[in-house]
Amino acid sequence: MKKTHVITFVIVIVLALFLRIYGAGGTFPSNDHMDPAVISLNILSLDWTPDTIFRLSDENPFARLVVHPVGTAHIIATFLNALLFFKIFGIQVTEFRWLIPFILLGALNIIAIFILVRRTFNTRAAMISAILLSVIPIHVALSRMMGVPTLIGLLFLTFFVYFAQDYSEKNDKKSGVLCGVFAALTIVTNSLFLGIIPLGLYILFNSEFEKKRRVRDALASAFRRASKKELILPPIIIILILLAVHLAVVLKTGISCYDILGHTFSGGKTSIGNYAISALNWLVNDAGILLSAIILLSLAVGINDLKKNKKESIFFVWGIIFLVPFFFLIPPSATQTYVYLLFGIFGMLAYSSIVLDRFFEKNFNSKLVPIAVIAIIFVLTLYTTLIGVQGVNLPSPIKIEPPGKYGIHYQDNGAKAAGFWIRENTREEDIIFSDAKRGDPIELPIAQYYFGRTTRAFIDATPPEIREALKTKIDEYSVIVTSPRDEEGTTAQLPENFKKAAVISDAGEPRLVLYQRSRNSPPDYIDIDTANDHFDEKYGNINSLQSKRFLNDERAMHGRFFDKCAKTKLHQLYQQRLGIIRPDNTT
Numbered sequence: 001m002k003k004t005h006v007i008t009f010v011i012v013i014v015l016a017l018f019l020r021i022y023g024a025g026g027t028f029p030s031n032d033h034m035d036p037a038v039i040s041l042n043i044l045s046l047d048w049t050p051d052t053i054f055r056l057s058d059e060n061p062f063a064r065l066v067v068h069p070v071g072t073a074h075i076i077a078t079f080l081n082a083l084l085f086f087k088i089f090g091i092q093v094t095e096f097r098w099l100i101p102f103i104l105l106g107a108l109n110i111i112a113i114f115i116l117v118r119r120t121f122n123t124r125a126a127m128i129s130a131i132l133l134s135v136i137p138i139h140v141a142l143s144r145m146m147g148v149p150t151l152i153g154l155l156f157l158t159f160f161v162y163f164a165q166d167y168s169e170k171n172d173k174k175s176g177v178l179c180g181v182f183a184a185l186t187i188v189t190n191s192l193f194l195g196i197i198p199l200g201l202y203i204l205f206n207s208e209f210e211k212k213r214r215v216r217d218a219l220a221s222a223f224r225r226a227s228k229k230e231l232i233l234p235p236i237i238i239i240l241i242l243l244a245v246h247l248a249v250v251l252k253t254g255i256s257c258y259d260i261l262g263h264t265f266s267g268g269k270t271s272i273g274n275y276a277i278s279a280l281n282w283l284v285n286d287a288g289i290l291l292s293a294i295i296l297l298s299l300a301v302g303i304n305d306l307k308k309n310k311k312e313s314i315f316f317v318w319g320i321i322f323l324v325p326f327f328f329l330i331p332p333s334a335t336q337t338y339v340y341l342l343f344g345i346f347g348m349l350a351y352s353s354i355v356l357d358r359f360f361e362k363n364f365n366s367k368l369v370p371i372a373v374i375a376i377i378f379v380l381t382l383y384t385t386l387i388g389v390q391g392v393n394l395p396s397p398i399k400i401e402p403p404g405k406y407g408i409h410y411q412d413n414g415a416k417a418a419g420f421w422i423r424e425n426t427r428e429e430d431i432i433f434s435d436a437k438r439g440d441p442i443e444l445p446i447a448q449y450y451f452g453r454t455t456r457a458f459i460d461a462t463p464p465e466i467r468e469a470l471k472t473k474i475d476e477y478s479v480i481v482t483s484p485r486d487e488e489g490t491t492a493q494l495p496e497n498f499k500k501a502a503v504i505s506d507a508g509e510p511r512l513v514l515y516q517r518s519r520n521s522p523p524d525y526i527d528i529d530t531a532n533d534h535f536d537e538k539y540g541n542i543n544s545l546q547s548k549r550f551l552n553d554e555r556a557m558h559g560r561f562f563d564k565c566a567k568t569k570l571h572q573l574y575q576q577r578l579g580i581i582r583p584d585n586t587t
Contacts, residue, residue, distance in 0.1 A: 005123055009114065009130060016110055016134035019385065020103045020143040043087065099144060105151040106143030110134055112158040113350055120165065121312050121354045128374055129353035135382040136349065138286035138342050150339055153189035154346055156182050157196070161318065164200050168207035173230055180234035187238055192343055195321040201226055202317045209309050271331055279326040282338045287345055288384035290377055291352075295319075295345070298352040312354045318347030414504035414511035417531030418481055419450030421502045421514065421524065423539065426453060430478035433457070433470070447481070452539070474498075478517050484510040502526055 085091055085101055110130050118126035133139055142150050163179035166172065183200070187193040204222035212218045226232070284292045302316030323344030326337055360370035422432060432455045434447045448455045456477070470480075474495060484503075494515060501516035502524040511528065 001123060005127060008127060012127075012130050012134050013107055013110060017103065017107055019135065019140050020106050102145065102151060103143050105155060106139060108155055109139065109151055109158070109346075112155055112162075113346065116158055116162050117315075117350050117353060119162065120314065122357065125354045125357035128356055129350045131374065131378055132291065132349055132353065132381065133346070135378060135385050136287055136291065136345070137381070137385045138338065138345065140385050142339065142342065149189050150342055153186060154343060156185040156189055157343065158346075160186050160196060161199070161203065161314070164203045165207075165314070167231070168204050168225075171225070176228055176230035177234070180231045183231070184234040184238040187235060188242070190343065192322055192325070192340060195343070199314075199318055199321055200231075203314055206309060206311060206314060272329060273331060274328065275331055276327045278332045279323075279337065279341070282326070282332075282341055283323075283345070286338055286341050287349075288381045290380045291349075294352050294356070294377070295348045298348065298355045301355050302351060312351065315347050315351035315354065319344050319349075319351055320347075322347060414506070414528050415446055415450045416535050417504045417526055417528045418502070418512050418514060419447075419452060420531045420535040420539070421504075421526060422451045422453060422479060422481075425501070425516070426478055428453065430454075431456065431476050432479045432481060433473070433477040435470075435480070435482040450535075451481075480515040482513050482515070484513050499523075504528060504531070 085097070091097060110133050113133055114126045114130040116126075117129045160179060160182040163175050163182060166175040167179050179200075183196050186196055201222055204225050205218050208221040208225075209215065209218035212221065280292075283295070286292075287295065298316070302313065302320075305313040305316060321344070323341065326341060326344075330337070330340075356370075356374070360373070364370060426432070430453055432447075432451050432453045434444070434451075434455055434457045444455065444457045447457065456473075479501070480494065480498065497518055498515045499519035500513065500523040501519045502514040503510050504512040504514070504526050506528045
């Protein structure tokens, strides 16, 4: 690769990282993505034993992931965060640090598209694709969102295509195994995983047609090669594992929809219809007007390349397979169309880059005109990204309605505001006790997230029991967070060196009361909305964090297993490790 190409590529990666890092906070696109992020905190505080990992209870983060409708994808996304970046290296969690894995995945996607297009066509087209992907609005947006498995699913899909090409050309067993492995990984991270079947077959057909020049012979050979054990065993194994876990969950809990398989094949996700206008709107929103127009114009060229069976038509087929369902089979009401469109946009972006390069090569001898055209496309797309991603307190150009003060699963009773005060007035090593769960509920992992400190909480206890148990642990805590409903009772039980430090209120109505050890100054009176804004500015833009308790929801729907969960000593020990303290085991 030429020195100028290397320098250009480095600049592209640096710019891409800057766009994904600058002003990044931690906003979630939906409840589906809030849950894995919250669950990550549980995993971070967990001592991993068989009891903690395999117990199906509300408090077990592993269990909550397993029963998630798209569980496996979120397991991978969560582990990428909690395990690799925080658990192993002991990194302190902050909102920005939580985004680091996704920011890096965004950069890896750019490197991957460059390598793949360069391998398939040439370096110039690869550079164009990398430049455009670095600034495309939807990709920048998803690189700044917590808990979204889309980027890692896209990376696995890219590796699948790369090794499928390698296998089709060399018939190398090692390439076949790697192709099968990345097909399996694509299955567990992409609910549109069925697309890898026609895409893989076309890649094999494309290669075989060059040798045999007859469609029937090429198809027969492609199917024979696709049935090789090195290709099909990894996907079959992963599907059997998913089905086995699914069956175990159904038998144990009565939950009927689980994981990518359940998410894909149940709940009316598909229906034949005309959703073209909606899909085109999302395409423009995701890629910007100019880049969307180039992608659509490339469709006509792609049909001709497909007829001629050109090698680069692989990208055209990739784009069509992952875009067409949203025009005719998947209604917008069934899914977050804008997120899933990225899989198709990625393929079409690669193909459009090749089309542009061929057009420049054929029509212009000077290098200045192609550079000027790409610069114009780049600047206009970057402008769309900047006004949609950087210019507002949302992570994407898509108009996401924030949950507001009262979310579906969590009422904002001041946890974020309390978190801002705690982070500003305590040390990282301080331990916080939260008793607000009894009044306006704060889930423990939500308190841990906002407070940014080690946090403990009582559950299933009456106020007298909590006050009595608190006495035995009072020396551990630097701040006590409680509901104003029990303010007098709590104050009476606290040592003299604990003074009221802050009152979190909403329109003048107290929501939370905070007591601090060795407090000498008068208490601070804090408005929820004002403190929330300060939290967003300094620590990350988190829209009213919610935590859906899947096991509780399913217990209400199905009953069965959960009522049989005995409060054993092992379970109590597990809860203590998690930060949950029961009054009957604190003495």
